[in-house]
Amino acid sequence: MTTFEQTLLREVSTLPESRHADVLAFIRFLKISLPDEEKIREDFKEALNDARATAKKYNITQEDIDAEIRAVRDGK
Numbered sequence: 001m002t003t004f005e006q007t008l009l010r011e012v013s014t015l016p017e018s019r020h021a022d023v024l025a026f027i028r029f030l031k032i033s034l035p036d037e038e039k040i041r042e043d044f045k046e047a048l049n050d051a052r053a054t055a056k057k058y059n060i061t062q063e064d065i066d067a068e069i070r071a072v073r074d075g076k
Contacts, residue, residue, distance in 0.1 A: 001009075012023055054060075 012020065015023065055065075
């Protein structure tokens with residue numbers, strides 16, 4: 001058992017039993033709210049493909065993008 005797990009168990013053991021369900025609910029909430037890294041990767045790939053398709057459709061080149069970035073950075 002890791003030091004973290006020992007600390008967590010020690011902290012939980014000092015709570016009134018009526019709060020144990022709250023701790024468990026919170027841990028479960030944290031687990032389900034973790035980002036799904038594979039989904040994030042897929043969403044990113046999809047967004048990148050959409051951006052590339054839009055650039056192709058409107059004939060936007062990498063040079064155009066670089067020029068826009070430079071203009072914004074230069075305050076023009």
